[in-house]
Amino acid sequence: MDLFSRTWTALRAAVAGLSDEDFGRPSGCTGWLVRDLVCHLVVDAQDVLITLATPTDREPTRDALTYWDVSDTPPTGDDPLDALTVRLAAAYEDPGLLKFHLDDVGSAAGRAALLADPAGRVGTRDEVLTVGEYLSAYVMEWTLHHLDLIAHVPGARQPPAEGLSRSRAMLERLAGGPFPSSFSDTDALLIGTGRRVPTGAEQTELGDLASGVPLYLG
Structure with missing residues (x-):
């Protein structure tokens, strides 16, 4: 839960540090500008609040890993929800309003996570997880989207x-195995999730793992 808070706080701080011009840059998410990604983070924060406010007595059906639906098909950006996010982001017009909304809802989500019982059970997407496992899954969500956010934002x-x-x-x-030790954590994540195409040398280093990546998480 501490790592959830640290990664979420860092991501929100990165958004707060963006210039208005940065919101018009491409992000690391297919078909999305930075402003679209920030709008998605607002929705993510709302999902965290909703989930933490949805306790259940049912037995857990997933954990931090199985929470993810893994596909070998890359996103196209044509999904109706993706398109809705683009329209919502455009409606803000002023990037300052989008920053304010993320800070407002995001701060509430962060506080709710700190107050939640890690052993409690919550429902989301018709599945059940402990709070601890749910928040652990979001460490990867925040980290990957942080990389998406800064993909084309120098400094x-x-x-x-x-x-x-x-x-x-x-x-x-x-993925079923470790990435080469020569890969930085950032490169492993970018290559492993299809956010960056490996070089020829990197492809060779992947060895048997090459047939199992990239993984597209949803």
């Missing part, structure tokens, strides 16, 4: 090293 704040390391470990478990 932007980087994700916390602990979040990168934990997310890499989670992705390696999903």
